[in-house]
Amino acid sequence: MNLFAQAIAWLTDPANQGGPDGIWTRSLEHVWYTVIAVVLACLVAIPLGYLVGHTGRGRGLVVVSSGAARALPSLGVVTVAGLILGIGLTAPMIALILLAIPSILAGAYAGLEAIDRQTIDAARAVGMSEWQILTRVEMPLGLPLLLGGVRSAVLQVVATATLAAYVGSGGLGRPMFLGLKTQDYAQMLAASLVVVVLALVLEGAFELIERLAQRRFAPVPSTST
Amino acid sequence: MTWILANLDLIAARTLAHLALSLPAIVLAFVLSLPLGWFAARYTWSRLGVLTAFGLLYAVPSLPLFIVLPTIIGVGVRDAANVVAALTLYGMALMVRATTDALVSVDPAIRLSATAMGYSGLSRFVTVELPLAGPVLLAGLRVVSVSTISLVTVSGLLGVNNLGLLFTDGFQRGILAEVLAGIGAVVLLALAVDGLLVLIGRAAMPWARAVRAR
Numbered sequence: 363m364n365l366f367a368q369a370i371a372w373l374t375d376p377a378n379q380g381g382p383d384g385i386w387t388r389s390l391e392h393v394w395y396t397v398i399a400v401v402l403a404c405l406v407a408i409p410l411g412y413l414v415g416h417t418g419r420g421r422g423l424v425v426v427s428s429g430a431a432r433a434l435p436s437l438g439v440v441t442v443a444g445l446i447l448g449i450g451l452t453a454p455m456i457a458l459i460l461l462a463i464p465s466i467l468a469g470a471y472a473g474l475e476a477i478d479r480q481t482i483d484a485a486r487a488v489g490m491s492e493w494q495i496l497t498r499v500e501m502p503l504g505l506p507l508l509l510g511g512v513r514s515a516v517l518q519v520v521a522t523a524t525l526a527a528y529v530g531s532g533g534l535g536r537p538m539f540l541g542l543k544t545q546d547y548a549q550m551l552a553a554s555l556v557v558v559v560l561a562l563v564l565e566g567a568f569e570l571i572e573r574l575a576q577r578r579f580a581p582v583p584s585t586s587t
Numbered sequence: 588m589t590w591i592l593a594n595l596d597l598i599a600a601r602t603l604a605h606l607a608l609s610l611p612a613i614v615l616a617f618v619l620s621l622p623l624g625w626f627a628a629r630y631t632w633s634r635l636g637v638l639t640a641f642g643l644l645y646a647v648p649s650l651p652l653f654i655v656l657p658t659i660i661g662v663g664v665r666d667a668a669n670v671v672a673a674l675t676l677y678g679m680a681l682m683v684r685a686t687t688d689a690l691v692s693v694d695p696a697i698r699l700s701a702t703a704m705g706y707s708g709l710s711r712f713v714t715v716e717l718p719l720a721g722p723v724l725l726a727g728l729r730v731v732s733v734s735t736i737s738l739v740t741v742s743g744l745l746g747v748n749n750l751g752l753l754f755t756d757g758f759q760r761g762i763l764a765e766v767l768a769g770i771g772a773v774v775l776l777a778l779a780v781d782g783l784l785v786l787i788g789r790a791a792m793p794w795a796r797a798v799r800a801r
Contacts, residue, residue, distance in 0.1 A: 363656065364658075365658050369599045388720075389605075412788045424797050429733065429781070430774060430778070432730070432733050432734060433601075433736065433737050433773065433774045433777035434737065434770065434773075434774060435737040435738075435740040435741075435769075435770060435773045436737070437740045437741055437743070437744070437751060437754050438740060438751075438766060438769055438770040438773065439770070441754045441755075441758045442763065442766050442767060442770065444758065445758065445761060445763050445766060446759070446763070458700070468796030517642075517645060517646050518645070520646060521645065521646050521647065521648045521649070522648070524648045524650060524797070525650075525741075528744075528758075529758075535648075535650075537629065538648070538650060538651060542650070542654070542744070542745075547654050547655075547658075550650070550654050550655075551654070551655055552653055553651070554647065554648050554650075554651035554652070554655070557646070557648050558643070558646055558647055561643065562643065562726045565639075565642075565643065565646075571625065573688070581601065
């Protein structure tokens with residue numbers, strides 16, 4: 363438990379807080395990496411997931427490829443990208459986007475797939491075009507599951523963004539790897555405590571967003587978990 | 588390619604070490620999640636708390652966990668026990684939720700009729716609820732096995748013998764083939780264990796195939 367006390371002491375030391383290498387700057391960088399990675403992953407995964415969910419085609423392919431993507435070790439992807447692209451932000455970004463895509467993709471198509479077929483048939487019967495069915499029926503009804511997918515992607519990316527520092531980028535991995543190299547385990551723990559707090563805050567934010575979405579788009583009490 | 592062919596022995600040794608760390612963690616995560624999942628499924632008031640607590644475990648970055656855990660459980664940083672313990676915790680982060688979902692998905696009417704037929708709590712759980720929850724449990728276990736095998740590599744940063752060492756060594760010496768070989772081996776290993784789990788599931792739950800082929 364002594365290590366925890368040392369970690370708290372490290373965090374509360376003003377010398378470790380301010381400046382370009384301080385915990386605040388590193389935290390901001392960390393959140394920034396997470397946001398960029400998840401947004402870029404959303405741009406790829408959501409349209410693809412909607413395409414699969416709406417047409418019902420290519421589901422097997424998506425399941426298999428996202429399963430394989432889960433097996434990809436992030437450390438390996440960071441390393442390969444780092445060796446090819448050199449030191450910088452691009453390499454870890456690729457790894458983080460690859461990490462985030464499977465959950466978001468699954469959330470997007472599962473959200474559409476979980477909708478009662480009768481609802482979609484009814485929408486078609488009242489004369490909605492396929493585009494209208496997608497944007498006015500399927501997207502709102504599939505939102506809770508999509509948000510769930512984005513939420514777990516965010517959680518994974520926040521925890522894994524620490525690996526960015528392995529190839530020379532910033533973020534909270536910076537003090538973590540510094541601690542590893544210098545055997546300053548209190549510093550490592552301090553940085554990881556900040557990551558956990560960030561994750562908690564983001565979880566709380568998503569809980570709020572999900573509740574709002576639930577209230578806005580699902581007037582009937584939802585039975586899904 | 589030359590590097591891979593010249594170092595097949597090394598890759599094989601690292602793969603075996605990798606498997607020796609992953610399998611105990613996967614099995615432990617599965618076994619330990621059963622009572623916790625049962626508790627969360629049985630006592631609704633505890634569900635949100637249990638699931639949130641274990642879900643958040645997944646947000647703990649793996650690298651510092653490998654460092655902090657030894658100070659709590661009293662093993663060395665590079666011990667296999669440390670890596671297995673950390674990976675078990677991550678496995679449980681996913682598996683407790685999967686177990687709870689699986690048990691909740693069992694039709695309450697079936698539970699009631701089993702009770703009516705005279706099953707006691709434990710025998711009902713083992714002979715009725717667990718088999719019915721089987722397919723969902725298996726789905727959860729497959730995710731746990733894939734993510735565990737992929738996560739073991741992070742302990743390579745500490746110098747623990749597994750496929751992750753191919754990443755750190757390849758990065759330091761600038762051998763791209765070594766890192767690619769490591770990734771390939773991890774993915775193949777994950778797919779192999781996944782296939783094995785599917786086969787075990789088919790053997791243990793012959794009835795599940797009828798459900799899938801609807």
